[in-house]
Amino acid sequence: MAQKVALITAGTAGLGAQIARVLAPDFRLAINYANNQARAQALVDELDKVPSTTSSGHSPRFELIRADVGDRSAVQQLIKDTVSKFGRLDVIVSNAGWTRVTNFNDLDEAMEDADWDKCFLYNVKSHLWLMHAAKPHLEETEGAFITTASVAGVKPSGSSLAYSVSKAATIHLTKGLATICSPKIRVNSVSPGLLLTDWGLSFGPEKIEKATAATKLKRLATVEASLQSFPFWQVMLTITTGCRGSSAGTGDD
Numbered sequence: 001m002a003q004k005v006a007l008i009t010a011g012t013a014g015l016g017a018q019i020a021r022v023l024a025p026d027f028r029l030a031i032n033y034a035n036n037q038a039r040a041q042a043l044v045d046e047l048d049k050v051p052s053t054t055s056s057g058h059s060p061r062f063e064l065i066r067a068d069v070g071d072r073s074a075v076q077q078l079i080k081d082t083v084s085k086f087g088r089l090d091v092i093v094s095n096a097g098w099t100r101v102t103n104f105n106d107l108d109e110a111m112e113d114a115d116w117d118k119c120f121l122y123n124v125k126s127h128l129w130l131m132h133a134a135k136p137h138l139e140e141t142e143g144a145f146i147t148t149a150s151v152a153g154v155k156p157s158g159s160s161l162a163y164s165v166s167k168a169a170t171i172h173l174t175k176g177l178a179t180i181c182s183p184k185i186r187v188n189s190v191s192p193g194l195l196l197t198d199w200g201l202s203f204g205p206e207k208i209e210k211a212t213a214a215t216k217l218k219r220l221a222t223v224e225a226s227l228q229s230f231p232f233w234q235v236m237l238t239i240t241t242g243c244r245g246s247s248a249g250t251g252d253d
């Protein structure tokens with residue numbers, strides 16, 4: 001049987017890179033990034049050492065594809081490149097997002113038009129463009145499409161009002177896509193809490209301490225633990241659809 005192919009956007013650091021590590025034994029991976037080539041290559045060098053669970057011997061196992069997912073034509077090209085390199089597409093983890101850290105409780109800080117535009121570009125429209133470009137390929141394989149939302153999209157909180165509202169829109173968009181694209185394509189979303197990736201660390205010590213204190217367990221989930229403790233990923237890749245905006249995390253972004 002042909003080995004399945006997954007595309008992970010924003011896949012070279014933080015949550016995306018950890019998803020790549022979890023999928024690497026079973027899947028061939030197209031790993032997207034936009035800026036940091038050296039970091040992207042270091043991840044592929046690491047993944048190349050992971051034994052494959054299949055003996056298909058298909059090449060390439062892992063391929064980096066540079067594309068800014070905030071650019072519609074780049075998203076279309078990303079899908080074309082993935083399919084031309086791998087010959088099929090079974091799973092997309094649409095993981096890229098954008099924010100600018102503000103004081104959530106200060107309405108004046110929520111009035112920056114550019115923040116709203118960029119949040120909606122990366123946190124909403126990029127997922128829509130990706131699904132539209134990938135739909136025929138995912139239909140062919142009866143594949144899965146997963147968006148990364150946030151606890152901030154479930155509860156008004158996090159790095160900014162624009163981010164929180166746009167992540168709520170990610171969840172609603174995902175439900176809409178599930179409605180439109182089922183039954184051939186399974187569509188789901190995950191909503192992590194604060195994770196100490198480069199992104200999470202950009203919040204600064206004060207916000208991180210506050211977010212930690214607000215959790216029931218008085219500690220934040222690590223990216224490794226959030227995925228390890230997640231047969232959820234396996235479930236989403238195989239049987240469910242309809243986006244249960246799962247609050248996987250314990251923090252609030």
Ligand SMILES: NC(=O)c1ccc[n+]([C@@H]2O[C@H](COP(=O)([O-])OP(=O)(O)OC[C@H]3O[C@@H](n4cnc5c(N)ncnc54)[C@H](OP(=O)(O)O)[C@@H]3O)[C@@H](O)[C@H]2O)c1
Binds near residue numbers: 012013
């Ligand atoms: N960390 C948290 O606390 C947290 C909580 C809830 C939800 N989330 C969500 O989780 C997702 C991933 O966050 P993270 O914490 O893993 O971030 P991260 O550690 O900062 O990683 C960001 C990734 O995005 C890539 N990237 C940056 N700009 C891009 C663009 N324009 N197009 C494509 N890729 C781009 C980066 O590669 P290059 O720099 O090389 O481009 C890198 O691979 C986001 O959707 C975020 O909203 C994060």
